Amino acid sequence: MSSPSRDRFERARYVLLSLLLDNLPLKVVSLVIAVGVWIWVQSSLVVTRVVRVRVDYAWPSELVRVEDPPKRLALTLEGPQGRIANLAPRQLSMEVDLTEGIEGENTIDFANQVINGIPQGLSVQQISPMESMVVLEEPLKKVVRVSPMPIGQPARDHEIRNITAEPETVTLIGPRSQLEGISQIPTGIINVNNIRTDTVIEIPLTPGKTIRSLWEGPIKVTVDVEPLMSEKSFNAVKVMITEEGWLASPDTISVRLRGPVEALRRVDGSELAVLARVPEGLSEEAVNLQLRYAASTAQAGLEIINKGPDSIEVSEVSPSRIVLNRKEEVP
Secondary structure, X not given: OOHHHHHHHHHHHHHHHXXXXXXXXXXXXXXXXXXXXXXXXXXXXXXXXXXXEEEEEEOOOOOEEOOOOOOEEEEEEEEEHHHHXXXXXXXXXXXXXXXXXXXXEEEEEHHHOOXXXXXXXXXXXXXXXXXXXXXXXXXXXXXXXXXXXXXXXXXXXXXXEEEEEEOOEEEEEEEHHHHOOOOEEEEEEXXXXXXXXXXXXXXXXXXXXXXXXXXXXXXXXXXXEEEOEEEEEEEEEEEEEOOOOEEEEOOEEXXXXXXXXXXXXXXXXXXXXXXXXXXXXXXXXXXXXXXXXXXXHHHOOEEEEOOOOOOOEEEEEEOOEEEEEEOOOOO
């Protein structure tokens, strides 16, 4: 280390030692006084603090509650600042024993209940609310229908044909005054937005706070989705004959197709055609024959071709019969 640098280091060291050691007894006394004042403030200064306390209830076995009482109370505590500051609200709890409750109205006086977890030296100044009214009733069992709750819309050109729940009914137990007017219970929300195919969803029931279901598992909801069906007419559909030497009368007909809207939209009318089948082994002396359209291709002399997928059906052909005339030979 160079001489100027060493000199600066020694000066800095000297200054720091002076700050620490000069008047050392006085500094020690000052520190002791400060610590003592801090301890006195923490132990002697009385402050208040509002905390939340959890309430645990014990209920009678033969009665059920109509509405839930408060699950948490606001507790105002007073005591030394140190103990108040170190208090963890989660350590506090109140136990309310209603196992001897009677049918009808029962008043809970929270001021007379034992609060667990309050450190020594702290006192309760206020409880809010001070009391609560709980109505107890005889329980009622009732079988009700499960009602699925869909939300949203299926994909374009599709519709929901049916929604079923398994099981279809469940048994509920709860206050008589509430269950008597209930005929169905909703499931949780079922999102059917943009679905295109049949969908199976497991969803919980939502019976309410004081009503419970004896069915413990989820509800299996089946959403039946099908494409929207429509009809589309094509006029002047050309008749094509399987053998040469014949003329069709008429040579165009009208065809109406039925099927999913999306599939019908893709049908190309310029490619749609009627195929007229000339029977095999037909006598050469036959100069005309009559062909008809039938749903069964095996029985039909006319067949609609290039109509698209099997989901598209022919709903009408007009006229349903045509005549084939043999061309006259030119000598």
